[in-house]
Amino acid sequence: MQKVIKRTVLAERQAARRLKRRREKNTRDDLRSNREQSNYVRGDEMDHLKQARLNRREDYELGPLAPRRDVGDWTDKWGTINSMRAKGQELQPREREKIWEPWGGKFLNIVVGDRVVILEGRDKGKIGVIKDLSKDRAEVTLAGLNLIDVSIPEYMIGPDESDKRPIRTMEKPVSVKSVRLVYPLTDAETGITRDVIVKQVISSGMWFNKHTGTATWSRIIPGLDIKIPWPPRASVKQKDEPEDTLRIDVETKTFVPTLLRPPMPGTVIDELRNKFSVFRTRHDPEYIAAKEEEDRLKEEKKRTSKQMRTPLKDANRLERKAKKALGKGKLTEEMLEKIGKLVAEKRQSAMEAAGISKEVAPEEPVTATA
Template sequence: MERIIRRTLLAKSSAARRYARESAAKIAHKRLRRSQYDSLLRDHKKYVQKIRSELIEDVKRGPLAPIRGKDNKDRIARDLPTADAMRLPDVVEPRKFFNIAVGDRVVLLNGKDRNKVGVVKEVDVDTDSVKVQGLNVYPIRTPEYFEGLDGGDAPGMDQECNIPYTDVRLVHPVEDPKTGILRDAIVKKVKISDVRKDVHGKRTWTRWIAFTGTEIPWPKKVEPEYQDEQCDTKRMDAEERTYVPTLLKPPIPEGVIDELRGKYSKFRDRHDREYIEQKMREDEEEKAMKKARVVTPLMDINRKIRRDKIEKGKTQKLTGDILEQLGRTMAQSETPFLKERSKRAKILEEIQRQEQAGGFGFRPALGQLPSRNLEVPSSSSPPPPSAPPS
């Protein structure tokens, strides 16, 4: 069962790291898209200005105007961008409070339609932009199958393009303190209050003009009128009750529930009782197999050595005598670090210590051990300490 829990934790941590990498990559991609869109918009504005200057030049020259393309259609469709290219990229961090809704009156601060007031036609929270009806219109290249639908053969059409949220301001009528007449005013800053959520989790709030007591009401939504067609389903057929649950069988089969909740998923941290009992039995069997395993004297010695190391590391402290002995050894060996003894030397020393203490029930004969295991290199044993000078 411990392996299952460890596997779940590792899977969750790896998924979190992967999600962090993907989020960072998405943010970098959004920033790149934003820079690409800015450069595309600048090129498009230059192209529109160039077309206008060419048209003015053609009107002035008359029959002496140069031939710039095969025909008027080819000239218009030369470098027109598509609708997807003119779409703003997604923002890195969405705005917390989007204070502009469909139906609001706004004024443009930048662009060719600067200082013009229009009605918001569409709101795009993902790109942090709005579309104003009849403003910021640019020619957009349309697909070939669109040509001729409106009675013309032009390869492009005028379409409202998205305007960044920072390039528009709300326009709301405010009473003049001198005359008492309502006049339109540009709202520089909007104050928010009474933030609340409805039963569906949708967040709403109240808009105010900052530093005043004037409330900006939300525009009323106009419900579209629908007409019934032959292909539409009738209401009486849609509301007809075709399933009646009974107590004889569950509404959803048990196998479907296991598939929906991911019974064999590695991210699952809640398991059935039968599954837990099975894993506990497997753990008990594994522990029993480890206990029943044959332990050789060499394994027992290594186990004792490791236990002694742990105990010495916890209790032993470096005293003055030990530090002095370490310094002498390091000075004689001419190395800044004390060489570690080989593992074979430790095993032989442990065997000798056990034999001197009375043994532990096992005394190997010299003929039973290989001769190479009994050879102790001279460099592994530290030299005897020299007597201090008198």
């Protein structure tokens, strides 16, 4: 039985190592894909920038004779960007944590539905509602703001899509570093309510639900101690379909477990997993009894081999009897004297090797006579 347990442990460790290698490979693949995409986007931006510089130089030199560039293949595409540049690149964990730290870090104080103001760009000063939020890119998409024209390749337009336009206008995400939360506050003196840009928001009243594994908290403005409510969530209305199961059918009790019959029979695990699998930790009583019988026979065989008489065992027994007959040895005075001389010589040589002067015998005391 111990061999079966050892085999199970080895199999679990091997599976854990295999899973670790697979996760590392997936991580490397994701990093390589992100790096290739980032390099492509950066190269595309540099190409557009170089072409724009050449066009500007050409327009300056030719003046009224400068050619029109919104003709031919660029009739509809002039001023558009690649679809891959519409969204930012995924950030590294450290950089992402540093950007999200002013917004609460792991427990964000900004969610979809909040009103924010843009601090830079062509829509600077405009207030919009967050339509989408990306934690990996540290970006927010504002409804109707920061619009751009994106050219969609033909291979990205599916046959089932209703929108077949190659040029589409969409909201370009904005970095969270370029937005600030906006909240309407009422002036206590004048009674006028107006939008105020909130520079900092902190979390308060953190509460963890151990049953669901979720956390809830409130966000307040430090100093003013004003609580900012979370935006209301739109209620999703479910539409009943003919294939849906009625609630009364779901709640009807069709199985009542008893003390004699468990809710899940023991044979289910045999159906889900091989009966003699190396990962199995529970076995049938007959299988356990057979393995224990094998262990007992092995132990009995070991004890029998120890009790068996062999020529080597007989020789060792005779040698032990001879040593016992001799008895314990005794040290004579002559032997003790030689041992003392040998110890003194070794001690003196060790002191000389360490650079210590030789020992000098103490002089006899001198007695003064009157």
